[in-house]
Structures are given as structure tokens and as C-alpha cells.
Amino acid sequence: xxxxxxxxxxxxxxxxxxxxxxxxxxxxxxxxxxxxxxxxxxxxxxxxxxxxxxxxxxxxxxxxxxxxxxxxxxxxxxxxxxxxxxxxxxxxxxxxxxxxxxxxxxxxxxxxxxxxxxxxxxxxxxxxxxxxxxxxxxxxxxxxxxxxxxxxxxxxxxxxxxxxxxxxxxxxxxxxxxxxxxxxxxxxxxxxxxxxxxxxxxxxxxxxxxxxxxxxxxxxxxxxxxxxxxxxxxxxxxxxxxxxxxxxxxxxxxxxxxxxxxxxxxxxxxxxxxxxxxxxxxxxxxxxxxxxxxxxxxxxxxxxxxxxxxxxxxxxxxxxxxxxxxxxxxxxxxxxxxxxxxxxxxxxxxxxxxxxxxxxxxxxxxxxxxxxxxxxxxxxxxxxxxxxxxxxxxxxxxxxxxxxxxxxxxxxxxxxxxxxxxxxxxxxxxxxxxxxxxxxx
Numbered sequence: 001x002x003x004x005x006x007x008x009x010x011x012x013x014x015x016x017x018x019x020x021x022x023x024x025x026x027x028x029x030x031x032x033x034x035x036x037x038x039x040x041x042x043x044x045x046x047x048x049x050x051x052x053x054x055x056x057x058x059x060x061x062x063x064x065x066x067x068x069x070x071x072x073x074x075x076x077x078x079x080x081x082x083x084x085x086x087x088x089x090x091x092x093x094x095x096x097x098x099x100x101x102x103x104x105x106x107x108x109x110x111x112x113x114x115x116x117x118x119x120x121x122x123x124x125x126x127x128x129x130x131x132x133x134x135x136x137x138x139x140x141x142x143x144x145x146x147x148x149x150x151x152x153x154x155x156x157x158x159x160x161x162x163x164x165x166x167x168x169x170x171x172x173x174x175x176x177x178x179x180x181x182x183x184x185x186x187x188x189x190x191x192x193x194x195x196x197x198x199x200x201x202x203x204x205x206x207x208x209x210x211x212x213x214x215x216x217x218x219x220x221x222x223x224x225x226x227x228x229x230x231x232x233x234x235x236x237x238x239x240x241x242x243x244x245x246x247x248x249x250x251x252x253x254x255x256x257x258x259x260x261x262x263x264x265x266x267x268x269x270x271x272x273x274x275x276x277x278x279x280x281x282x283x284x285x286x287x288x289x290x291x292x293x294x295x296x297x298x299x300x301x302x303x304x305x306x307x308x309x310x311x312x313x314x315x316x317x318x319x320x321x322x323x324x325x326x327x328x329x330x331x332x333x334x335x336x337x338x339x340x341x342x343x344x345x346x347x348x349x350x351x352x353x354x355x356x357x358x359x360x361x362x363x364x365x366x367x368x369x370x371x372x373x374x375x376x377x378x379x380x381x382x383x384x385x386x387x388x389x390x391x392x393x394x395x396x397x398x399x400x401x402x403x404x405x406x407x408x409x410x411x412x413x414x415x416x417x418x419x420x421x422x423x424x425x426x427x428x429x430x431x432x433x434x435x436x437x438x439x440x441x
Contacts, residue, residue, distance in 0.1 A: 003039055007303030010035040014296070024342040025285070028292030035299035048298060056294055057287060060247065061167050066283040067250035068158050071257045072114035073275035078261025080228050081123045084109040085131075087221040090213040097199035097206035099135055100145040101192040103128040107149030108188040109225070111156035112232045113257060116282075117340070117384055121150025121392045125399040136207035139403045141198055144411020147392040148191050148418075151381040154340055156184040158235060158250065160286070161340050161377060168348045169369045173246040174239050178436045179370050183378060183426060190418040198414055227260035286341060293345030306350045313354055320358035321427070327351050328379050328423065335383015339391060343380055351376075361430055367437075374433040375426050382419045385412040 001009075014031040018024065036045045056062075075081075088102030088109075095101065103124060111120050125146050132142035154161045157177035166173040199206035213221075235253040238244035244252060258275075261267050267275070300306055313323055334343050355372045356365055363371060384392045393408045426432055 003303040004305045004308050006035060006038055007300055007305030024338060025288035025292040028296040032295030032299040036302060039302050052294060053291055056290065064163050064247045064250045065160055065286060066279055067254050068115045068160055069282045070275065070279040071250065071254040072116050072119050073278045074254065074257035074261040075113045076119055076123045077266035077271045077275055079264045079266055080260060081106060081110050081127045083224045084228060085127050087225050089210065090218045090221040093210040094212040097195040099132055099210060100137060100141060100195045103146055104149040104188055104191045108152045108156055109228060111153035113228055114153055115158045115160050117150050117153035118391060118395055120153030121147060121395045122399065124149065125396050129400050138205045140407050140411035141205045143396045143400060143403050143408040144415060145195055147385050147396045147408060147412050148415035150392045151384045152184060152187055155180055155187055155377060155381060161344055164341060165344050165348060165373045169352055169373060171369050175370060175437055176373060179374055179433045181436055182432055183374050186422060190422055191415055194414045194418045231256045289342055289345060297349045310354050320360055323354060323358060324427065331376060331379040332382060335380060336386055336388055340380040340383065363430060367434055371430045371433050375423065378423050378426060382416060
């Protein structure tokens with residue numbers, strides 16, 4: 001059996017393991033280990049294990065991951081989400097569907113200090129869903145808007161998946177963060193427009209509007225959000241002001257968020273240890289996936305399957321956009337069974353070289369890598385709210401068990417249309433992702 005055929009065989013084995021609900025990190029590691037031994041033997045595999053995992057986990061840039069996760073834990077336990085929602089509701093809650101729009105806006109704000117879509121969806125669901133129910137929003141719109149809004153957690157900087165992508169693509173983390181701002185803002189606006197359209201087509205979906213707040217009341221709610229604004233400005237401003245590296249900014253942000261959580265009492269009664277435990281658990285899970293992906297990718301490199309696939313694509317004469325849309329379709333399929341981090345680790349080493357080898361709008365290699373990262377991340381967002389997995393949908397269902405899964409999936413359908421349109425816009429107009437870099441650069 002040829003090496004490439006071994007690669008295809010083990011790829012099919014891995015997909016079978018995923019179908020049997022084997023944890024993704026373990027599935028990738030076992031697949032990579034068996035394939036590696038099959039091609040090279042046991043001793044070379046042991047030699048690989050002796051050096052490669054240490055080389056990966058000792059990478060300085062990876063230290064930003066647990067720091068941003070800790071920052072998200074502190075933000076979740078510190079009650080910062082409630083202030084964000086109150087501020088958003090004070091400004092637009094009187095609009096038709098305005099409270100759901102405020103929930104989306106608060107998801108974007110919370111994502112700016114959290115970096116995790118699942119944490120954003122879970123935290124905002126606890127805060128916003130009771131209010132939407134109390135104001136007679138239809139369950140499909142209430143749950144669907146928060147499931148979609150939660151996806152902003154991986155796009156609005158700081159974002160852990162963006163950090164991992166930057167490491168794999170050998171790109172500057174700060175540049176990836178900067179490139180994500182405009183797509184993230186477009187995502188939030190697009191979701192709010194969807195809420196407005198749904199409420200216009202079905203006036204009963206949005207319930208009665210809340211009373212209009214005075215400007216003094218609005219100013220008071222903005223003042224209440226000062227910890228979030230300050231943390232965001234310190235972290236992002238520190239990075240682009242040259243005061244901090246991304247890792248240093250993550251450490252400062254974690255400290256500032258911890259202080260804010262302590263002030264609100266979120267760290268009392270075991271809250272601090274819960275934050276530490278949550279961070280350790282998430283970090284361990286991510287690093288297990290990282291180890292599995294590295295092992296699998298090393299095996300795939302030995303099998304020559306990625307190189308042969310790239311040569312096959314080149315030999316078939318497919319146009320660059322045909323290839324790109326094929327990659328997008330693969331991401332949409334994978335998103336139904338995988339989380340975003342797993343997709344990044346599994347696919348970027350295969351897809352990125354193919355994209356870099358083609359001409360897209362005359363972009364340089366670095367610009368193409370950043371642009372492709374934004375497109376891929378937006379497509380991965382879609383996977384968080386599509387069946388059968390739709391992790392954000394499961395999170396919302398766990399918070400609101402009285403809302404059936406089918407109702408939530410129906411609720412997210414209009415938001416999927418917004419996502420697909422945004423993918424098309426980002427593909428056709430790469431300057432949307434790159435303009436902030438060009439201005440700063």
C-alpha cells in the first residue's frame with residue numbers, strides 16, 4: 001500500500017472515530033500515531049514523541065492561550081455581561097426587536113474580553129434569555145439570536161482560535177486581531193439587521209418594545225460598563241500602542257478582569273477556584289487537541305497526501321475561486337461535526353499552502369494568509385450554529401431546557417443567511433479584512 005493510500009485510509013478511520021463520538025484530540029492522536037508507525041516504524045515514532053510535543057508546548061506564543069482563557073473565566077464570573085446588556089438595552093431596547101439586538105451587541109462586547117464563543121453564548125444566555133422571555137419574545141428568535149450572537153466570541157479580538165491560526169500560519173497575532181475587527185463589526189450589524197427583518201415580517205416575534213430611556217439613563221449605563229471598556233482599551237490599545245506583546249497584554253487583561261470580578265463579588269464563595277479550574281480544564285483540552293493535530297499532521301506529511309493533493313489540484317487546472325469555494329464547502333461540512341479549534345488544527349496545514357500557491361486579487365503571501373484566516377474563521381462560526389452539532393445551540397438549550405432543539409435551529413436559520421452573505425462579501429472584497437492593516441501599516 002502506498003503512503004498516500006495509507007493517509008486516505010487513516011483519514012477515513014479518524015472520521016469513523018469521530019462518528020463514534022471519540023474525543024477529537026484522542027481521535028487525531030491515535031490516527032496519527034498508527035499511521036506514523038505504519039509508514040516509519042515504532043522507533044521513529046518514539047523519537048518523534050521525545051522531541052515534537054515539547055517543542056510545540058514550549059512555544060512562547062502559546063502561553064497567551066491560558067491567559068485569555070483565564071480572562072474569559074473572570075469575565076464570566078464577574079457579572080460584566082449584565083452591565084453590557086443593560087447599556088445596549090438602554091440605547092436600542094425601544095426598537096422593534098431591540099432587546100434581542102441589545103443581546104447581540106452585548107455578545108460582541110463580552111466577546112471582546114472573553115475570546116470564547118461557548119463562554120459568550122452561555123454567559124449571555126443566562127443574562128438575556130430571561131429578559132427576552134419576560135418581554136414575550138418568541139422562543140425561536142430569543143434563542144436563535146443568542147446562539148448566533150455567541151459566535152462573535154471567536155471573531156471579536158482577543159480570540160483564542162485566532163491565536164492558534166496565527167501560530168499555524170506563522171503570522172503576527174496582533175495583525176490577525178486587527179484584521180478581525182471589521183469582519184466582527186459586520187457580523188454584529190448583520191445579526192441585528194436579521195432581527196429587524198424577522199420582527200418586520202412577524203411583528204409578534206419581537207414582543208412589545210421597552211420604554212425609551214433618557215440620555216441621562218443611557219449615560220449611567222455606559223458608565224457602569226467602564227471595567228469592560230477599560231480592559232478592552234488596555235489589552236488592545238496596549239498591543240497596538242507598542243506597550244505590550246500579545247502575551248503581556250493577555251496577562252494584564254487577566255489581572256484587570258480578575259480585579260473587576262473581585263470588586264463585583266464574583267470570586268467569592270469558591271468563584272476564584274472555579275475560574276482556575278475552568279481555565280485548567282479548557283487549556284488541557286486545547287493542548288490535547290493540539291498534540292493530536294500535530295501528530296496527525298506529521299503523519300500526513302510522511303504520507304505525502306497533502307503535497308499530492310495540492311499537486312492534483314494544481315494539475316486539474318481548477319480556478320483559484322473554485323478551489324476556495326470547495327474549501328469553504330468542506331469547512332461547512334466539517335463544522336457539522338467539529339468545533340472551530342479542531343478544524344483549524346486539522347485543516348490549516350493542508351489548505352493554507354494550497355491557497356498561498358494561487359493568485360487571489362494579486363495579494364501578497366502574508367495578506368493572503370490573513371485574508372484566508374478571516375474567511376475560514378467566519379465559515380467556522382457557521383459551524384457553531386448548524387446541525388447536527390451546533391455547539392452554541394446545545395449551550396443555549398442547556399440554559400433554556402424548555403426551548404426544544406428544533407425551535408432553536410429554526411431560530412438560527414435567518415442568521416445563517418447573514419453568515420453566508422458575509423462570507424461572500426469577504427471573499428469578493430478582501431480589503432474588508434485587510435484595510436485596517438494597510439492603514440496602520
